[in-house]
Amino acid sequence: xxxxxxxxxxxxxxxxxxxxxxxxxxxxxxxxxxxxxxxxxxxxxxxxxxxxxxxxxxxxxxxxxxxxxxxxxxxxxxxxxxxxxxxxxxxxxxxxxxxxxxxxxxxxxxxxxxxxxxxxxxxxxxxxxxxxxxxxxxxxxxxxxxxxxxxxxxxxxxxxxxxxxxxxxxxxxxxxxxxxxxxxxxxxxxxxxxxxxxxxxxxxxxxxxxxxxxxxxxxxxxxxxxxxxxxxxxxxxxxxxxxxxxxxxxxxxxxxxxxxxxxxxxxxxxxxxxxxxxxxxxxxxxxxxxxxxxxxxxxxxxxxxxxxxxxxxxxxxxxxxxxxxxxxxxxxxxxxxxxxxxxxxxxxxxxxxxxxxxxxxxxxxxxxxxxxxxxxxxxxxxxxxxxxxxxxxxxxxxxxxxxxxxxxxxxxxxxxxxxxxxxxxxxxxxxxxxxxxxxxxxxxxxxxxxxxxxxxxxxxxxxxxxxxxxxxxxxxxxxxxxxxxxxxxxxxxxxxxxxxxxxxxxxxxxxxxxxxxxxxxxxxxxxxxxxxxxxxxxxxxxxxxxxxxxxxxxxxxxxxxxxxxxxxxxxxxxxxxxxxxxxxxxxxxxxxxxxxxxxx
Numbered sequence: 001x002x003x004x005x006x007x008x009x010x011x012x013x014x015x016x017x018x019x020x021x022x023x024x025x026x027x028x029x030x031x032x033x034x035x036x037x038x039x040x041x042x043x044x045x046x047x048x049x050x051x052x053x054x055x056x057x058x059x060x061x062x063x064x065x066x067x068x069x070x071x072x073x074x075x076x077x078x079x080x081x082x083x084x085x086x087x088x089x090x091x092x093x094x095x096x097x098x099x100x101x102x103x104x105x106x107x108x109x110x111x112x113x114x115x116x117x118x119x120x121x122x123x124x125x126x127x128x129x130x131x132x133x134x135x136x137x138x139x140x141x142x143x144x145x146x147x148x149x150x151x152x153x154x155x156x157x158x159x160x161x162x163x164x165x166x167x168x169x170x171x172x173x174x175x176x177x178x179x180x181x182x183x184x185x186x187x188x189x190x191x192x193x194x195x196x197x198x199x200x201x202x203x204x205x206x207x208x209x210x211x212x213x214x215x216x217x218x219x220x221x222x223x224x225x226x227x228x229x230x231x232x233x234x235x236x237x238x239x240x241x242x243x244x245x246x247x248x249x250x251x252x253x254x255x256x257x258x259x260x261x262x263x264x265x266x267x268x269x270x271x272x273x274x275x276x277x278x279x280x281x282x283x284x285x286x287x288x289x290x291x292x293x294x295x296x297x298x299x300x301x302x303x304x305x306x307x308x309x310x311x312x313x314x315x316x317x318x319x320x321x322x323x324x325x326x327x328x329x330x331x332x333x334x335x336x337x338x339x340x341x342x343x344x345x346x347x348x349x350x351x352x353x354x355x356x357x358x359x360x361x362x363x364x365x366x367x368x369x370x371x372x373x374x375x376x377x378x379x380x381x382x383x384x385x386x387x388x389x390x391x392x393x394x395x396x397x398x399x400x401x402x403x404x405x406x407x408x409x410x411x412x413x414x415x416x417x418x419x420x421x422x423x424x425x426x427x428x429x430x431x432x433x434x435x436x437x438x439x440x441x442x443x444x445x446x447x448x449x450x451x452x453x454x455x456x457x458x459x460x461x462x463x464x465x466x467x468x469x470x471x472x473x474x475x476x477x478x479x480x481x482x483x484x485x486x487x488x489x490x491x492x493x494x495x496x497x498x499x500x501x502x503x504x505x506x507x508x509x510x511x512x513x514x515x516x517x518x519x520x521x522x523x524x525x526x527x528x529x530x531x532x533x534x535x536x537x538x539x540x541x542x543x544x545x546x547x548x549x550x551x552x553x554x555x556x557x558x559x560x561x562x563x564x565x566x567x568x569x570x571x572x573x574x575x576x577x578x579x580x581x582x583x584x585x586x587x588x589x590x591x592x593x594x595x596x597x598x599x600x
Contacts, residue, residue: 005043088130092123125149132173136182138198142175149176152247154240156233164218170233171196174247177255178203179224202226204255208314209248225318256307260344306335306348313355317362325359326390360394363387367403371410381411381446388450401457404450405464408443412468415439425485429476429493436472437500440465444507462509469501469511473518481522487530494519534592541588550583550590558583565593 008014027033126143132150133139142148152174158167173180182196208225212218212232220241221234235241305312309332316325329352336349366387384407391400415435421428444461451457480493501515552558558581562572570593576584583590 005039006047009043084134085127085131088127092127122146135195136171136173136180136198137185137196139180139182142178142180142201145177147176148178150174151176151251152243154235154244156235159218159221159232159234161223161230161232164216164232166234170199172233172244174244174251176251179207179248204252205259207252208311208318209245209252210315210318211245223318225314230318252311260347302344302348303335306332309348310351310355313352313359317355317359322359322363322366322386322390326393329356329359356394360391360396360399363391363394364399364403367400367407371403371407381407381443385450392451392454397451397454397457401451401454401460404447405460408447408464409468412436412439412443416472421479425479425489426492426496429480430496432476433472433497433500436468437503440468441503441507444504444509448507465504465509466511466514469514470518473497473515477518477522481526487526490523490526494523538588538592541591545586545588547586549578550585550587552581552583554581557581561590568593 008019023036024033027036125147129143129148129150130140132153133143150173153172155169155171158170159165160167169184171182171184173182179202181199181202183199185195185197202224206226210223210225212221212223214220218232219234220236220238221232222241222245224231224233235244309328312328313325316322316328332348332352336345336352339345367384370384370387381404384404388400388404391397391403416432419428419432419435444465447461448458451461476493476497480490498512498515501512504511552561558577561583565572572583578584585593
């Protein structure tokens with residue numbers, strides 16, 4: 001029965017609606033329908049198992065076919081490389097034939113052969129570079145620079161500069177003038193060229209390679225410093241790391257020497273063109289020496305530390321050794337001021353000035369990042385002392401003052417946010433006022449230590465303190481001058497805030513006038529509203545009063561009431577006393593007399 005079902009399902013004329021109608025007509029009752037359903041399900045299970053067996057049997061054939069396709073792709077890639085090399089060679093031969101004439105011409109001289117040798121060397125270097133960069137997408141423009149050669153290349157693993165976690169694999173190429181970083185393509189290993197994609201190119205003059213000590217998971221790594229980028233790369237072996245560091249150092253030195261020779265030749269060429277060349281007889285007969293005082297100073301006469309000062313400054317700034325960077329910067333400036341202004345000295349001076357500006361930018365960024373971090377943590381200000389002190393020494397005291405006060409502002413806000421209002425108003429105001437003014441005093445003292453002689457910065461401190469007190473008073477006005485707060489609570493809170501504000505007088509900063517000025521208007525309004533409420537309440541009670549004298553029941557109660565009224569400046573006349581313990585005043589009149597006396 002299962003075979004017949006399979007044949008009927010496999011036939012081209014199979015109609016599912018017709019099959020269901022015939023099956024329903026043949027079956028009598030639910031039992032036969034369940035049997036037919038079980039047979040169809042059994043057929044489905046057999047078909048599924050057979051498909052799985054066929055897939056497993058042909059799985060190895062799929063793998064072998066994929067391998068063959070991969071081999072075929074690699075062979076096609078090699079073939080394309082060979083064709084490219086032959087094309088380059090043919091173009092080189094054609095260009096040399098057109099420029100130098102027939103190859104077997106007997107009239108060619110020695111100079112033409114020498115030119116052919118130079119051209120062939122350049123073409124050979126260009127061909128090697130072309131073959132090297134053929135796997136790098138977007139790097140063909142680097143081949144056009146004449147004289148560019150590759151000293152070293154290799155694969156590296158880029159790490160996160162902060163926590164050292166692996167980011168991605170890269171491939172680096174060290175040329176005689178630049179360093180190229182290329183990223184691996186996702187399909188580069190399977191589909192032939194290009195295997196890499198050019199990511200960025202760094203000029204060796206503005207680049208510093210710094211060794212990174214092995215610490216934790218970061219091993220066999222070195223740091224690449226190219227302002228403002230800082231990247232860390234991990235080498236596969238210790239030998240590879242040593243090669244990278246040595247190659248980079250030698251290449252940078254060679255590049256620096258080449259640039260200095262080039263600058264010297266550029267300076268000497270105009271002098272040669274404007275001077276008259278003496279004849280051979282005149283130069284032999286004359287005893288006048290040649291004045292070469294205008295010749296530029298050779299780099300060999302400069303100390304080694306001065307030639308490497310830019311790299312040392314980059315390294316110190318990258319490793320956050322700002323004190324060492326400042327000391328080295330001042331040492332270089334003092335040496336350059338005492339030296340003769342030659343071409344080499346001018347170039348080094350320009351680089352030193354650039355590093356000085358970069359140091360100021362790094363310190364400024366350090367303070368800005370500290371402000372962002374303190375906004376979340378509310379930490380102290382001691383970590384900013386070094387950056388502020390160095391900025392002052394670099395003649396940037398105004399900028400340091402602004403950044404430090406900004407940091408103080410953020411730190412104070414973070415500390416005040418920790419005070420939460422829970423329960424009564426008086427404890428909250430006491431805690432908030434104490435924290436605010438104590439921190440302002442602490443920050444002002446620290447500021448005066450950092451800027452002891454800067455009067456313009458002291459005025460900035462006064463303005464900052466005034467603004468902070470203004471913000472605090474505005475916040476307290478919103479919290480205190482509401483209908484739910486009584487006059488007694490209001491008076492006690494204002495007294496506490498004024499007493500805390502007196503702490504600033506120790507530093508010569510008296511801001512009580514500002515505090516009283518901000519509180520005067522809302523306080524007068526609150527007193528006026530309270531007086532009007534009292535008068536309205538007294539009027540209502542007076543209208544409802546029964547006008548009966550008050551009975552105090554005993555002599556001590558009578559004496560107590562009379563003392564209270566006398567302390568408030570309301571003497572009780574003897575005519576108001578009737579009987580032993582009676583007072584000819586109603587209870588509403590006595591309650592109104594006990595109210596505080598305000599100047600409304």
